[in-house]
Amino acid sequence: METLANKIAIERAKSSKIHDVDFDNLSFGSVYSDHMLVCDYKDGEWSAPKVVPYQPITLDPSAKIFHYGQSIFEGMKAYKDENGKVWLFRPEENCKRLNKSAERLAIPQIPEAYFMEGLNALIQVESDWIPQNPGSSLYIRPFIFASGNGFHASPANEYKFIIACAPSGSYFSGKVKVLIEETYSRAANGGVGYAKAGGNYAGQFYPTKLAADKGYQQVIWTDDNTHEFIEEAGAMNVFVRINDTLMTAPTSDRILDGITRKSILDIAKDEGIKTEVRKISVHELVKAAENGSLKEMFGAGTAAVVSPISGFGYHGKDYDLPELEESYASLLKQRMTDIQYNRAEDKFGWRHEVI
Numbered sequence: 001m002e003t004l005a006n007k008i009a010i011e012r013a014k015s016s017k018i019h020d021v022d023f024d025n026l027s028f029g030s031v032y033s034d035h036m037l038v039c040d041y042k043d044g045e046w047s048a049p050k051v052v053p054y055q056p057i058t059l060d061p062s063a064k065i066f067h068y069g070q071s072i073f074e075g076m077k078a079y080k081d082e083n084g085k086v087w088l089f090r091p092e093e094n095c096k097r098l099n100k101s102a103e104r105l106a107i108p109q110i111p112e113a114y115f116m117e118g119l120n121a122l123i124q125v126e127s128d129w130i131p132q133n134p135g136s137s138l139y140i141r142p143f144i145f146a147s148g149n150g151f152h153a154s155p156a157n158e159y160k161f162i163i164a165c166a167p168s169g170s171y172f173s174g175k176v177k178v179l180i181e182e183t184y185s186r187a188a189n190g191g192v193g194y195a196k197a198g199g200n201y202a203g204q205f206y207p208t209k210l211a212a213d214k215g216y217q218q219v220i221w222t223d224d225n226t227h228e229f230i231e232e233a234g235a236m237n238v239f240v241r242i243n244d245t246l247m248t249a250p251t252s253d254r255i256l257d258g259i260t261r262k263s264i265l266d267i268a269k270d271e272g273i274k275t276e277v278r279k280i281s282v283h284e285l286v287k288a289a290e291n292g293s294l295k296e297m298f299g300a301g302t303a304a305v306v307s308p309i310s311g312f313g314y315h316g317k318d319y320d321l322p323e324l325e326e327s328y329a330s331l332l333k334q335r336m337t338d339i340q341y342n343r344a345e346d347k348f349g350w351r352h353e354v355i
Contacts, residue, residue: 004048004113008121013053023131026169028303029139033129033165037122040147041108041159049118051125054164062149064156070146071198072101075302078123078138078165078354080130081342086123086354089340091116093259098142101195106155107144115142119163123354126165135170135337139303145198171303175310176217177318178233178297180282181207185224186232186254193254201235208234216313218299222282224254229279236299236307237261240280241328242288243295247276260300260336266348267335273328282314289319297321298329306333 013034021031032054039049065071074094079087095116099109119140123130130138142163148156184207187193192200204219211219218234231249232238237258239248246268251257268275288294289312297309306329311320338344339351 004117007048008118009048009050010121010125011050011052012125018128021167023133023136023167023169026131026136026167028168028171029141029166031166031168033126033138033167035122035125036165037118037161037163039110039114039118039161041161042157046108046111046114046161049114049121049161051118051122057160057162059147060149062151064146064148064150067151068146068153068156069197069199070105070107070156070159071143072098072105072107072145073141073143073196073198074098075196076140076142077302077340078130078140079341080127080132082132084132085342086127086130087340087342088119088123088352088354090259090263090350091119091352093262094142097196097257097259098144101197102144104192104195105197107146107159110144110161114161120354122163122165127354129165129167131167131169133169137168137340139166139168140164141166171305175308176299177215177310178218178220178312179211179214179216180230180285180312180314181211181219181221182227182314183207185227186221188224189253191253194251194256196256204235214313220312228283229281230285231255233297233299233307233309236301236304239264239296239298239300239329240285240294241296242284243293245274245276246328247278247280248300249280250277258300260302260305263336263348263350264300264306264332267332268328270347271331271335285312286314286319289321292322294319294321295324296327296329305336306330 016034035051036054037049040047076094095112102109144161146156147160148158220230221232223229299307308329339346
């Protein structure tokens with residue numbers, strides 16, 4: 001029986017770069033594996049995916065990606081357990097979100113079978129690139145961009161879907177100090193904040209640079225209208241613990257529906273931690289910091305899983321958070337990574353074995 005998996009052509013690299021890689025000293029997303037998945041959209045349909053050697057892309061200067069920014073992406077990881085089995089974490093959620101982003105940017109959606117079967121084929125070919133050092137993984141970057149030509153302001157007629165991989169070491173940046181943003185906004189109502197569009201991230205760099213110039217590592221984004229409510233932490237969802245309640249902002253047009261965010265909420269509930277998904281005002285945050293009820297803040301995302309926040313700045317004043325021996329951040333990160341690396345029971349059904 002002919003299946004999509006049988007139709008995925010595989011062109012193997014003539015030689016491998018893997019022997020030149022120091023897997024004990026991997027920085028995040030800077031070393032790339034031997035192969036990538038490529039799939040082209042032309043004449044109204046997606047061609048069958050194919051695995052090819054990792055290589056540069058040739059584009060015409062009039063390719064619409066350069067002019068109108070039709071570009072979306074995802075971030076995910078492949079993990080190898082102690083027995084050498086390879087696992088993905090909730091990959092179907094990445095596929096759904098990529099297509100949600102595609103719809104918002106008038107990009108043709110990628111068929112789920114193309115995403116899932118193509119990803120599976122690529123990871124099978126690249127399994128040797130998945131490091132087994134503690135905390136290491138193979139970072140996976142699926143993305144779609146407009147490759148069709150034209151200076152006229154309209155959606156392109158051709159697109160390219162690619163999945164590329166980068167073996168990465170344990171991602172730990174230490175605790176970060178953040179600045180609550182009072183002028184710039186990451187996204188607005190009716191905009192594309194909920195999509196993983198390249199332009200969303202480009203627009204963050206300048207305000208983040210201004211915060212860095214003041215001695216902060218990241219910004220806490222606030223709502224676009226009043227700047228009264230916190231929304232995200234840099235490129236991550238943000239969690240706040242006041243007393244023993246763990247809170248995060250609701251998703252909206254402005255806030256990314258993070259897969260790590262959703263997973264943390266489910267794990268927290270399973271641990272018996274009280275959770276609330278609601279608006280969190282800057283005033284409430286400052287008041288909690290002043291009276292000692294603010295116990296933790298952390299960012300949540302694919303790369304770091306959980307990134308603890310040591311303090312925040314607002315209105316020219318800094319507020320430090322306490323050092324906790326048993327934090328929600330460390331507990332939730334351990335629970336999640338144990339599932340991802342197949343070290344613990346997956347009662348949620350999130351693990352996907354690559355066969």
